Each structure stands twice: as structure tokens, then as C-alpha cells.
Amino acid sequence: MKLTEEQIKASPDARGHFGAYGGRFVSETLIDSLEHLESEYRRLREDPDFLARFNSDLADYVGRPTPLYHADRLSSELGGASIWLKREDLCHTGAHKVNNTIGQALLAKFLGKPRVIAETGAGQHGVATATVAARLGLKCKIYMGAEDVRRQAVNVYRMKLLGAEVEAVEGGTRTLKDAMNEALRDWVTNVDDTFYIIGTVAGPHPYPMLVRDFQSVIGRETRQQCLEKNGALPDALVACVGGGSNAIGLFHPFLGDESVTMYGVEAGGYGIESGQHAAPLSAGRPGVLHGNRTYLMEDEFGQISGTHSVSAGLDYPGVGPEHSWLKDIGRVNYVSVTDDEAMDGFRRLTAVEGIMPALETAHAIAWAIKLAPTMRPDQSIVINLSGRGDKDIDTVARMDNIHVEGR
Amino acid sequence: MSRIEQRLGALGEKGRKALIPYITAGDPNTGETLRIMHSLVESGADLIELGVPFTDPMADGPVIQRACERALASGCTSRDVLEIVRRFRETDTETPVVLMGYLNPVEAMGYETFTENAARAGVDGVLMVDLPPEEAGEVVPWFRAQGLDLIFLISPTTSDERIRRMGEYSSGYVYYVSLKGVTGSASIDAGAVEERVAHIRELTELPVGVGFGIRDAETAGAIGKVSDAIIVGSVIVDCIGRHPEGGDSLHQALKSLVKPLRDSLDTP
């Protein structure tokens, strides 16, 4: 199926709703700031100065456009559709996250806010935020679940080197959702001088919209590159889904193209049937968390469930509201792969293409490995290679029972 | 007339100010919560805000976060919270009870079931921290149908237009959040509150309660002078947290905390 031009334009509507999802469910103290942010963003996204600055930063600082690489050996090993990798791992700081932080940090600058805060799971968004804060001379504080601080020690050190203060959040499940709670609390308290740079397409309106807009550069480039290299649109798009920013960035410019099938890959953890996963679209139900209505992992009483994924960046019980809508209307297929499948994907891409993906990204690889053999050789798949795997070396080494020297 | 209107109206006629303590239901356990509610009334509470525990209390500071964690660890569900109110009503039919919490546990039960069960248990009003009026339109009828007052928060930055819009949906009282921050944050500026409350009164006829940041009798007295009700949460919840054994020592401690607030409100 495809979406019509009108459907795409009307998403979100004026109140930030994507169908039944999204919205602005926050305590009263934040409403005024969100309204202000929305109106300023609507103005600035038409402002030639703002856009010129955003685009030149993407080109000269991030290194865009990122390549669309043909994974020749992987394709022939799998023996089906040809596989292309959109190389967001080559962005400055090593993941797609920076596309969004560049945009939001510019908003902070244009709105005159001297301080930025962010939540982070894998640490990629934290690093990207600390990076742009260093560059623009903004004060920066990053909230990170204590469990993730342990899992992603390298990124914690990177953030500190970049001059950010990193707070390990001990509350709740000590992962991404708790980091987001704490960032929201900071924002409520310091709303006058602080800009909250949310790292994914979640949170209250207008965040899901503006993060999507900033990340859509991925899909726009991919579209053009496919046409140039193949003379055709891809047949399938595959991206991992934590909050869903790299996925929506790739998918959005293709929503109107009937021939393009899309797969969002959630973290299946120890398997959906184990209950130990982070796959709200595959196994959750709609509820309200962190300012929006969306699919959530929760118990029968509406308490948010603990999640599990080998990948810190996918370890989140919610998902961006636009994905909830795209699921309900059937435009995107949401699937999941387990920790083990993701680890196999990580090893396979490393061994066959010499590209070490982030463990988040490895989920998309793992799904494509299943998908490609079911398709014809004249068809093509684009995988969003959302980030590089250096940050995960410790986790992978631990699984292999190897202690990396010097750490 | 709702129990809240009755109570606040009667106090208003006598020129008295309402004392509204907040506690988290199920902290340290449901039986103790029931005893705490009665003991708060004995110490001079006019209305009780009963927190429904939630895993992700985004608008709360560390004191109430920990109370939520204790309550959930004790196994308290939203069904249990309603049961506490039902048992409270067996002996106290006059003190209004307002449930305060987050939207998701309510949505999980479903609006129809929740409002029916809440009304049947003897709940008088509901305040959902993360439900602004923009998102409330569709759910207001459920609450009205059961005669439950919906209470909204007003912040220092809420626009006049939005205060008016809240007026259409709310009844009972409005809750002025006196500072930018989470519950239990620092202190509060009585002068600024006075000005703001006066302005709110021009936009709504409802009684105005003030909360967030009232920690001692002196502040309680000062804020009481410029509002209709004061809401005190974190210091009470903190006291409960320091007496995990419950029982007499907890109730003594609560009395010596709440009585001075009452006295200070009643001092002209």
C-alpha cells in the first residue's frame, strides 16, 4: 500500500497526532515551552538562513551525503535480492544521531538557550549532543541509565572528553526510559535557559515531527542514490527500531511509493515468547508515556515493564508515535530478531564486508539476512546502517569471554 | 453538589483555608495507607490527595519517586488504590479524596471502568498530571457521567486562554503549581504566588489550591493567606519513608508534622 500526499502532509495534525497516536501528554509546566518550540520550529524550517546553516553543517561537519554502498559479497552469499547499505556509520561521531542533534542544537542557538540536555541509551545520542554542544559553546548535561553507563563505558568517556557532564540515573530500571524521565525533570526545572535535545522520534509534540524532519535527509539521499545507481527505487527498506529515528528517517521519503516495502526491526531480546525483549510494536499495546500516546510494553495495570535487549539503544519500552500509526494502517511491517540473531548479523557483516555495525544496527542486518533469500536477484534491499560498532566492542568481547587489553 | 465543592465551600464561608496533604497509596503498604489517611484527617486535613503509584513519575522529585517504588514493590495496583478508598469511606464519608497520578494506569483500566469503579469506591476527584486540557476533551464526559471532579494544574507560564479552557473542563478546584520544577523542589516565593493567584481568580471561579514547594508551617501560613488551599506532599511522604515500620511512631511523627501546618493556616 502507499500513503497519499494528503495523508503524509497531515501527519502529524495540528495537535501533533499521527492517527490515534502522538500528542502532548506532559505536565503543565512544559506546555508553554513546547508551544513556543513548535511555533519557532515551524517558522525556522522555512527560514533560508536556518536551512542554509543546517545543510552546510550536514555537508561539512557531518560529512553528508553518506554513501550508498553495494554489499556485494553479502548479497551473493545470501543469494537473493542485492543488498545496499546506507552508510550512516560514516557520519561524524559514528551514527545517524548527529543529523538530529545538529538540527536541534541550531534551534537552541536560534532560540538563545545557553544550555542543552539529552537522554541517551547507547551513548550515541549523548556523544552527538556533547559534540555539537562543544562546537557551539553550549553547556551540556547528559542523562544515562546507570546500567547503560556500565554497558557503554567508552561513550561515557567520550562525552566527558567533549566537556559534557554525565549523570548516571539510578532510578527505575536504570536504562533509557529512566534517563528520559530524569531529563524531563531537569527540563521542567530549568526550562528558561535549557533546550532539551530528544534523541529519537518520541516525546511530546513537536519532537516526533522535528526529529523526523531532521532525519529524513537519510531517505531523501537514499532515494536519489538508488535512482542514480540502479535507475529504480529499492524494493525493500530495512531499519532497526528503538525509538525509531533512523527508521523513520529512511522510510519517510518513501511512504508514498507503493512498490517499496518497509521493515522496522525491533529488539526481540531472548525471544518475544520469553517476555524479555524491547518490542512494543510486536508485543505491546497502546498507552501513554513520555509525552505521547504510542505502543508500550506494560503490565495489565498500566505499569511500564522492564525491557531487555543486548543493545542499549533499543532497550526502550516505547516507540515513536508515527511508527504506531504506520503499524496500524499497515504501511510498515514491524518484526523482531533476537539478541542471538543480532549477534550473528554483527559477525556476518564484519566478516564478509569489513564493516562492523552497532549492535542496534545488527538487528536490521539480521532481518535482511532472512529477507534477502526470499527475494529475486533483480530486486534490491536498502539497510539503514545506522551506526558503527566500536562502542560495542566490550559487549561483544564479554560474550566471547575475552578481556580487551588496556580497558 | 460534590463533596469537594461542599467542603471547600463551607471552609470558604468561614474564611478558613483548606489543608490538603498528598500521600502515595501503598507506601509502605495498603493497610498502613488507610491508617495514615485517618490520622491525617485527625491532624486537620480537609481533603486528601491520594497518589496512584506509577513506574515512571516524570513530574515528581526523588522523594515521591521512591514512594512510588516502595508502593509498587509492596504490590499496590490501581485496583488496590480504589479498595483503600472504599475502606476509608466505611468510616469517613465527609473528607473528599482526590486521586492524583499519571494517565497510563487509568488508560490501562479503561476510562469507563476506571470512572465507574472510582465513583463507586467513593473517590471525589481525579488529577492526571500528564493530561493537559488539549488532550482531555474526549475523556471529560466519562468523569462527568460519574460526578467526578477533574482537577487541572496551572503553572506560572500557563496562558490566560488556557486557564479559561481548563475552566470549562475542571470542577472542584484548580491546582496552581507554584514553581518551575518537580515535586519537592526548593522553596516558594509567597509574593509571586499572591500576584499570580489573584490573576487566576480573575479567570476562574473555582477555589485555587497552591502546591509544590510548601515544606514548613511558615510557608504554609504565608501561602494560605493568598489562596484557598495548600497542598503539601513531599515532606509528608518523606516522613512516611523514614518510618518504614509504620505504626505508632509513624503516626506520632505525622501528627507533629501536620498539626503545625494546620495551626499556621488557622492563625489569622
Ligand SMILES: Cc1ncc(COP(=O)(O)O)c(C=O)c1O
Ligand atoms: C547506531 C544506532 N542505531 C539505532 C539506534 C536506535 O535509535 P532509533 O530507533 O531512534 O534510530 C541507536 C540508539 O542509540 C543507535 O545508536
